[in-house]
Amino acid sequence: MWRRYLMWFAHEHVDFRHAEIQSIISLFNIPMKFIERPCVQKPYWIVDLPSEECVKKIASRSVLLKNCIELWSRAKTEAQLHSNLKNALQNKTGQWLEVNSDVENSTCPRELIEGCCPADKTFKVEVETFCKHFSMKEKVAKIESFSYLPLEGPVKLNNPDIKLCYLEFYGSDPNNVPEQPHDLFFGRLIADGQRDLIQAYSLKKRQFIGNTSMDAQLAIIMANQAKVRNGDIVLDPFVGSGSLLVAAAHFGGYVWGSDIDFMMLHGRTRPTRVGQKVRTNDESIRSNMRQYGTEHRYLDVAVSDFSLPMWRPDLTFDAIVTDPPYGVREPTEKIGIDRDNYTLSEAHLVNHIPSKVEYGIPEMYGDLLNFAAKHLRLGGRMVCWYPMVRDEYSESQLPRHPCLSLVANSEQVLSKLTSRRLLTYEKISDDVTSPGETHQGVNFREKYFAMGEQSRRERRERKAEELAANAPWRPQTRHLHVNKLD
Template sequence: MAPSSCDYIFVFAQAHDEFRVPELRSIAELHGFQVGFDRYTPEELVNAIKRPFMILRLEEKEHAKLLANRCILIRSIYEFYAQGSTYGELHEANKRVRSRWEQYIPNTSFKFTVIGYNHGLSQRRQRNVIESFSYMDFLGKIEMKDPQITLGVFEEYEDDRRPDGSRNADDEFKQAYFGRLVAEGTARSLIGMFDVKKRTYCGNTSMEAEMSLLMANQTQAAPGKLMYDPFIGTGSMAYTTAYFGAHVYGSDIDGRQMRGKAQTPGIIRAAAQYGVAQQIIDLCTFDVTRHPWRCGGLFDAIITDPPYGVRAGAKRLGRKKHRNDRPPPQVPRPDPDEPYIPPTKPYELSALVADLVLFARYQLKPRGLLVFFLPTVTETYEGVDVQAALCEGMELVANSVQEFGSWGRRLITIRKTTAESYPPPTFDSADINDAGTLRAPAHKDFREKYFQGFKKASEEL
């Protein structure tokens, strides 16, 4: 058995590397334990998350299983035995921890797997590597289908090709790792389950499955928790948070997105597809800036993807400004037999974000979480852009970016750190740059910048 508090090799999916650590910490916090990053300084961690393997410390083996069953970006977790830049180093290190694997020598069925990252390994190479561990003297049966233990060897190469274009040799790896399989990552199968292409109801702004699941994990969705999406649209985040046991309330200024055209609302139909329709408490049509909530502290988390204008712009109730020399249009008296559709005006993204943080402070329970995507212009983004949106009683927990070249979208997680009661926001956020002393954040006027191709100020002159 693995001793209490030991190191594990985390094998990650090769996607969204900046999201790995926030997801690990979020799920660990949900289950009441910590993940140890002792091997890495803050500077080393920046580079470590870009690599396929990390060695992290856990107090209990069961913690590894909890992470592997919930974290979307984990492929597998191995109890760490040894590593080295050569097999000589690795074998010497492995012999020093004989007490950790000698219990499997007498009568334990086993198998070896040898995997190369950034480099394909031939069958001969794999066989030679396995035979180099012959000193372990395992006496059990080799069982490829259902062994009692699986021993994994991982070779990490910088690239499969040298600068001159020739293929790397098999032994030119950067680092090799060795350990025993503790848990396979089962959560990644949910990506296929929630695939938008297979969904009964979706729209052109529906969030892709992997990101919806990552967002749900950032909220620490679990049974008994109450989530709210104020820009629910077609409900992508509702399904994943509900799947993890949370109850969900949703609203949107445009009820057509929630309803669809069938008699049963589209979100309810899709939720039924995933077996979570009973987790959707209600769906209501209203402008979040004119919300009906008459008390705060209702929700454990607010999860949303605010519309930022690439495919659909944010709106709020009200009329656009009219020229001073032109009288406002006359509004005819509404026909009582026709539904009244109130006028709307654009909701500028930086104002929306500032209002959203204040709204979350009002509506979240103490230690509740606000999780949302924020698009930013890559060239002008600075950390202060997000920090400036915070208010008293709210702290930044995580900020991970998904790059798209000239712009990226950041998954922001903010926690309510206070138990004090605050009044509801007025939703009259002034222009963030009106004072003239503060820089305009990289998400301000994002829609206009996007359609202008993110031109530099010098290019516009």
């Protein structure tokens, strides 16, 4: 029998919430019904799911989900919430009942409450609020208001058998908090999300990082949207310091990587951490994998120019997760030379170090989509970041390929003027005769620095105007020049 659940999210990376959960339920083939349309201003969803096992599977992957509770009561006021719970104790139908045909005032089946009442089960009640703080005394008073529930077991604060949750939502504007909550919820905790992974994989604790190492939370979200599962072969063709490989390996993927930057892959670049003068000998992508106990899932990394693919034509990957350079903190380069008709003698070939030219963003993403269309298995996913100027954004500008379907598109705001979008493609066809398309005609790096210079100039002008407007009035003074007489 389907049950009703409250999915309570961390209120960050809100635009990624739907894409992550949809990827997870697609991965596990879990059907889910929305009781109301999700709203980005609210940190929760009300859904129906087939079983607790489905809830636990979702929670075992999601890093944006804080927890999920089996919903016993939802109301607009405390009095109505308690009334719903008391009505539930009289509900003998085994089904959800709606009070006055209102899903916000509904009564759960009595069996849900009675299952938590045996004397041999310990329990605790937790109070959580969103956008408002309560003292411990106030929280205890709210907990004691549920004393009518027939809970016969002893209270246990640490690791109880049953954890009951009372949640109050006061809106999402911390500068305009109402006296009374907008929504109240009560139910039994089923599972916690994977928020602990954010600290476990924090870059602050990681052995080897670079200037562009991906934040641990975003890396895990990318692995979820790529639907990485145990035994998958995963590639990052712009691997850098390997943060995305770490996240993919956590979910059981066997990871490959490549990059044109020889110094980065060999851990010889300038240290990133403040105060560190030189890199240690054990700084490498492999050492990161060893640090997290996933070295057995590390296949290798290779120095490679992505514009000149080195892979066998028949090689396929289950997923591609990558963050190509944008030309801001890392250069966009490929092997080449600007001179025409240039030749290299065999005598110089042995010690030759190839020169590099700019690898434009449209060309890079065109190559990336063509590569994915050719080397992804059917149904496999590619997840990548794409930089954008916010005022100029249009979905028609995003890279396209006839073999790839864009299934998710989420924005991370970088500044007032720029952002990057996390794009998730799924391979739907093996017909690779048509090339990919990109429409970003102007170099993003040029736009980025031009807008930065414009913003700095505007700030200087605005500051000068403010100083002039706030300067105290001073009368003009005349300087008298007196000739010194002998």
